Amino acid sequence: MTTRMRTEIAEQPAALRATLDALLPRTGEIRALAERTRQLLFIARGTSDNAAVYGRYLVESHAGRLAALAAPSIATTYKRKIDLNGVLAVAISQSGRTEEIVETLVWAKDCGAATVGVTNGGPDSPLAQAADLALCTEAGVEKAVPATKTYTTQLAALAVLALGLGADVDADDLAKVPDAVDKLIADPGDLETVVEGLADKPGVVVSGRGMAFSTALETALKLKEACYLHAMGLSYADLLHGPIAVVDAETPALLVAAENSPTLPGTVALAERVVGAGAAAYTIGGGTALASAGTAALNGPDLPEWVAPMGLIVPGQLLTEALARRLGIDPDAPRGLNKVTQTD
Amino acid sequence: MTTRMRTEIAEQPAALRATLDALLPRTGEIRALAERTRQLLFIARGTSDNAAVYGRYLVESHAGRLAALAAPSIATTYKRKIDLNGVLAVAISQSGRTEEIVETLVWAKDCGAATVGVTNGGPDSPLAQAADLALCTEAGVEKAVPATKTYTTQLAALAVLALGLGADVDADDLAKVPDAVDKLIADPGDLETVVEGLADKPGVVVSGRGMAFSTALETALKLKEACYLHAMGLSYADLLHGPIAVVDAETPALLVAAENSPTLPGTVALAERVVGAGAAAYTIGGGTALASAGTAALNGPDLPEWVAPMGLIVPGQLLTEALARRLGIDPDAPRGLNKVTQTD
Numbered sequence: 001m002t003t004r005m006r007t008e009i010a011e012q013p014a015a016l017r018a019t020l021d022a023l024l025p026r027t028g029e030i031r032a033l034a035e036r037t038r039q040l041l042f043i044a045r046g047t048s049d050n051a052a053v054y055g056r057y058l059v060e061s062h063a064g065r066l067a068a069l070a071a072p073s074i075a076t077t078y079k080r081k082i083d084l085n086g087v088l089a090v091a092i093s094q095s096g097r098t099e100e101i102v103e104t105l106v107w108a109k110d111c112g113a114a115t116v117g118v119t120n121g122g123p124d125s126p127l128a129q130a131a132d133l134a135l136c137t138e139a140g141v142e143k144a145v146p147a148t149k150t151y152t153t154q155l156a157a158l159a160v161l162a163l164g165l166g167a168d169v170d171a172d173d174l175a176k177v178p179d180a181v182d183k184l185i186a187d188p189g190d191l192e193t194v195v196e197g198l199a200d201k202p203g204v205v206v207s208g209r210g211m212a213f214s215t216a217l218e219t220a221l222k223l224k225e226a227c228y229l230h231a232m233g234l235s236y237a238d239l240l241h242g243p244i245a246v247v248d249a250e251t252p253a254l255l256v257a258a259e260n261s262p263t264l265p266g267t268v269a270l271a272e273r274v275v276g277a278g279a280a281a282y283t284i285g286g287g288t289a290l291a292s293a294g295t296a297a298l299n300g301p302d303l304p305e306w307v308a309p310m311g312l313i314v315p316g317q318l319l320t321e322a323l324a325r326r327l328g329i330d331p332d333a334p335r336g337l338n339k340v341t342q343t344d
Numbered sequence: 345m346t347t348r349m350r351t352e353i354a355e356q357p358a359a360l361r362a363t364l365d366a367l368l369p370r371t372g373e374i375r376a377l378a379e380r381t382r383q384l385l386f387i388a389r390g391t392s393d394n395a396a397v398y399g400r401y402l403v404e405s406h407a408g409r410l411a412a413l414a415a416p417s418i419a420t421t422y423k424r425k426i427d428l429n430g431v432l433a434v435a436i437s438q439s440g441r442t443e444e445i446v447e448t449l450v451w452a453k454d455c456g457a458a459t460v461g462v463t464n465g466g467p468d469s470p471l472a473q474a475a476d477l478a479l480c481t482e483a484g485v486e487k488a489v490p491a492t493k494t495y496t497t498q499l500a501a502l503a504v505l506a507l508g509l510g511a512d513v514d515a516d517d518l519a520k521v522p523d524a525v526d527k528l529i530a531d532p533g534d535l536e537t538v539v540e541g542l543a544d545k546p547g548v549v550v551s552g553r554g555m556a557f558s559t560a561l562e563t564a565l566k567l568k569e570a571c572y573l574h575a576m577g578l579s580y581a582d583l584l585h586g587p588i589a590v591v592d593a594e595t596p597a598l599l600v601a602a603e604n605s606p607t608l609p610g611t612v613a614l615a616e617r618v619v620g621a622g623a624a625a626y627t628i629g630g631g632t633a634l635a636s637a638g639t640a641a642l643n644g645p646d647l648p649e650w651v652a653p654m655g656l657i658v659p660g661q662l663l664t665e666a667l668a669r670r671l672g673i674d675p676d677a678p679r680g681l682n683k684v685t686q687t688d
Binding site for chain 2 (some may be wrong): 038039041045049056057060061062064065066068069071072073074077078080081082083084087100159202209210213224225226228229230232235237244245246251262263266298308334335338
């Protein structure tokens with residue numbers, strides 16, 4: 001039986017095409033709204049928060065603007081106003097119905113921010129309605145609890161946002177993404193070895209840096225929610241500042257990098273360190289350099305770094321789905337989770 | 345034998361007194377430097393990053409300024425300039441010698457930020473030298489690898505920073521902190537039950553929100569670096585957005601809240617949920633409400649919320665030291681770590 005999650009992973013190329021077709025014509029609106037702002041503040045939770053991490057690095061490294069992640073409790077629990085003049089607040093919610101996120105976006109507007117909503121919930125969703133500008137992703141209905149196509153289309157929406165902010169990138173790169181994702185679904189690399197390697201382990205360290213940090217966080221979240229693994233997503237610098245002590249011969253690492261990234265040498269060095277400690281280092285992307293430093297390799301996309309995260313997550317999604325089944329878990333409906341999470 | 349870590353935990357009241365004596369007279373300098381700025385950007389790694397999380401919530405909830413955590417790789421790996429006019433950049437490094445942090449502070453200054461260095465490395469350390477204003481903590485020499493007194497004195501420095509930024513708090517509360525810490529060291533609560541409860545577990549979820557989020561992150565980091573536990577530090581909202589699936593009858597939770605915090609009701613509800621799932625919920629602070637919802641309780645300080653994190657971390661430090669010894673690990677020198685971590 002094919003799981004719903006596996007089907008939705010395979011729907012990503014079409015979902016990405018539809019989202020890019022819908023949003024690329026809207027860079028002018030983004031530019032106009034952003035005109036009176038100098039920086040960004042992302043508002044998100046869970047998978048959407050990992051998308052925000054991509055948006056943050058993309059905007060800082062290519063559009064020269066400071067971009068931060070909001071602490072929603074300041075708005076919802078402490079109910080404190082802060083000065084957000086000159087800020088473009090970007091709230092991201094798959095459903096567009098998570099009250100905490102909508103409430104924090106409304107708070108941001110009250111604090112002086114211009115607001116964007118990124119959602120798959122459609123233009124009538126509370127988030128789209130509350131935002132000055134709604135960027136609706138076209139992922140279609142997603143039924144499996146672990147988000148896949150709603151995540152990659154969020155990344156696509158944030159890539160379009162960066163274009164609207166004048167990022168120094170080639171917009172034509174976006175058109176290459178759906179085919180690159182298709183190719184990874186057809187050939188993700190040595191998935192079986194990695195599934196077997198993680199099947200009897202309580203935990204795994206997932207690490208990536210810069211533009212690939214979002215992929216590390218999202219891969220770790222998938223493994224937590226659908227495989228119940230103690231998966232820690234960390235930048236490799238943060239890993240070296242303490243958590244590296246957790247890595248021993250029993251704790252595998254999953255290391256991710258884009259092939260053409262300035263973060264690649266550090267990721268290769270980390271793979272060598274993990275292997276040197278007697279543990280398994282499974283790699284995602286990073287070309288031959290990273291693959292040959294590790295124990296088994298999952299493929300990355302043949303894409304420029306700024307759009308690579310839309311492909312780099314795909315082997316992690318396939319790994320999660322396959323590992324969940326291997327562990328006797330239904331990946332479509334892990335324990336403790338609903339499709340829309342309400343937090344306050 | 346008393347470990348060095350245990351000795352340094354006990355030195356915190358004196359270290360806090362010395363730090364407050366040194367820094368409280370300097371709020372005027374902070375005010376003057378901050379005058380042309382509207383928001384904060386913290387630059388830190390590891391334990392210092394957890395201190396920055398405290399600073400971030402403190403400044404946002406009590407000084408009405410946006411405060412974010414920097415992504416150092418933008419400066420050091422991507423080498424990209426971003427617009428930091430109007431930003432007060434605050435770099436935090438125990439040693440004052442972590443090159444990545446010094447380099448990122450210099451980058452921030454080049455990008456237009458006013459700069460503060462918080463360090464225990466003294467006025468001659470590279471970080472203090474690079475900053476417009478150096479706030480030197482007076483923790484004395486710290487030899488155990490897991491930072492304790494350098495962390496709590498960083499929190500004290502950030503509390504003073506918030507006063508300089510005009511936070512709507514009572515400065516006199518700070519004088520109560522050293523005695524409250526002393527009291528927790530003398531009576532941390534039911535430490536033995538928690539040590540035994542964690543001794544045979546591969547992982548633990550550590551959760552707190554708002555002002556206590558820093559404590560959750562720092563407690564998790566301590567347990568990772570000195571006990572090799574897969575300890576996930578999460579805000580309780582983030583926990584509900586996915587990682588809650590990891591919590592089962594085998595995975596204990598460590599839940600932290602200040603007694604008089606608006607985050608307390610949510611933390612109590614989470615303790616009830618964890619216990620309802622058949623797992624152990626160990627609590628830190630949160631008064632009778634949280635203690636009675638959990639399995640075993642560690643004490644919190646009798647302090648107002650804004651200064652409570654300087655006490656809330658203490659039971660977690662004592663737990664880490666005792667659990668490491670229980671597991672046959674020397675907490676003073678865990679594997680894989682040095683006192684000064686260099687990352688690039």
